[in-house]
Amino acid sequence: MGNSRASRLLHSLEGVAYWGAAAPVLARLPAGLGYRLACRRGDWLSRHQAAKRAELARNLREMLGDELSRTAVQQVTRDWFRFASCDAVDMMRLRHGARPLRRLVEIRGREHLEAALAGGKGAILCSAHFGSYDSGFSVLHASGFPVTSIGRWQYKYTASLSSAERRFWDRVYRPVRRQRARPNIEPWPGRFEVAALAAAALRANEVVTICIDAPPLDSDQARAVEVPFLGRRARLLPGVVTLAQVSGAPVLMGFVYRSADYSHQVLEISAPVPVEGEPTAAFQRCAAEVNAAIRKSPAQWNYWPSPVDLASLGLISPERAPAPSPRLPASVR
Amino acid sequence: METVIKDYISRELVQDPKLLPLADDASLMESGILDSLSLLRLVVFLEERFGITVGDADLLPDNFASVNAICAYLRAREPGRQAATHG
Secondary structure: OHHHHHHHHHHHHHHHHHHHHHHHHHHHOOHHHHHHHHHHHHHHHHHHOHHHHHHHHHHHHHHHOOOOOHHHHHHHHHHHHHHHHHHHHHHHHHHHOOHHHHOOEEEEOHHHHHHHHHOOOOEEEEEOOEOOHHHHHHHHHHOOOOEEEEOOOHHHOOOOOOHHHHHHHHHHHHHHHHOOOOOOEOOOOOOOOHHHHHHHHHHOOOEEEEEOOOOOOHHHHHHOEEEEEOOEEEEEOOHHHHHHHHHOOOEEEEEEEEOOOOOOEEEEEEEEEOOOOOHHHHHHHHHHHHHHHHHHOHHHEOOOOOHHHHHHOOOOOHHHOOOOOOOOOOOOO | OHHHHHHHHHHHHOOOHHHOOOOOOOOOOOOOOOOHHHHHHHHHHHHHHHOOOOOHHHOOHHHHOOHHHHHHHHHHHOHHHHHHHHO
C-alpha cells in the first residue's frame, strides 16, 4: 500500500517534470532529435511502470490476440509509451504558434473537408482518443479550418487533483485551447446545452470534432448503445449521429497517425460517412471506422492500459477494474 | 403556443408513455424528457416553427424547464407574437 502510494507519487512527479520542464525543451530541439529523446523517456517509462505495461499487454492480447504475435504485442506496448511521450512534445511545439507542429503534420483528405464545408452546414470530424488527436485538431484549425471540440478537459473533473495541479494542467493545455474557434464544449452531468452549442458552431459553418470512444458517464448510460468493437461489444454514445441528422452536417472520420520516425504525423480525413437511417445502425458505421483505425495502429489508442475506462466501455469485465484512483488526465499518458 | 409545443414534445421527445399527458408545468429535465440531444431537436423545432434564432446565451435550463417556461421564454423573445397568438 505504502509502496503503491510512493510509486504513484513518483510517477506523478516524473509526469509533472516531463510535461513541465523536459518536453518544452525537447520541443525546441530539431524534430528528429527531440522526438528521439521523447522515445527514450517512453522506453524508461515502459521499464519502470511494470503494472501498467502488463495491463496494456494483457488487454492487447485479450482483444487483438488473434491478430498480434507475442513480439507484436511487445512492440505495440513499447510504442504506446513512446507515443505518449511524443504527444507531450507535440503539445509543447504548439506553445510558440502552430507553425512548428504544422511542419510535421500532413493533412490528407482536406478536399473532403472543403467539400463538406461548401455545403454550408459545417462538418463533424468524428475521431477517437487516438494518437495526438488534440494537437492534430489544433493543426487543422491553424490550417484554416475553424475547429471547435466537444470534450472534457479531464483535469477539471479529476476530484483528487489539487488546485495547483489543476493550474499546472490548465497551463499545459493552453496552447491547444488557443488553436480552437471556440472554447471546448464540455459535456458534464446536467449540462443540457451541449448539442445545441455544437449545432451553433455547425451553423456557423465550422468544424466540430467529437471523439466517440469515450466511456459514457453514469448519467449517460441510458443513452449508450452497444456496437461491435474490437471483437466485443462496446457501450458508446451515438450522439454524433443525432447531431448530424438534426443539423444536416456531414460526418467525416479523422485520425492522426504517427510515422515510423516518430516525429512526422498524418491527419487522415475520410470522405463523409453515411449517417442516414436508424441512428444505431448509422453509428455502427462510425464505430467501425474507429475500430479499423485502432487495428491499423493499435499503439495509438489511449485506453489500452486503463481497466476503469475499458470496463466502462464494456470491453472487459467490471471486476477487473479497480476502484477509481487518483490519476493524471486521460490524455496525459 | 402551449398546445403546439406540448404536441411536439409529446409526439417527438417523450420516450415513456407513462409521462403522458404532459402537464404544462411538468419538469422536462427531471423527468428525463429533455437531454442534450432532445433539447437540440426542440430548439430546431422552435426556431423553424416560430421564426426565431435561439442564441448560445439563451440555452439555459430555466428557459426549457417546462412547457410553461418555454412559452415564457418565447413570449419574452417575441413580444409581438403574444398579441398575434392570443389576440
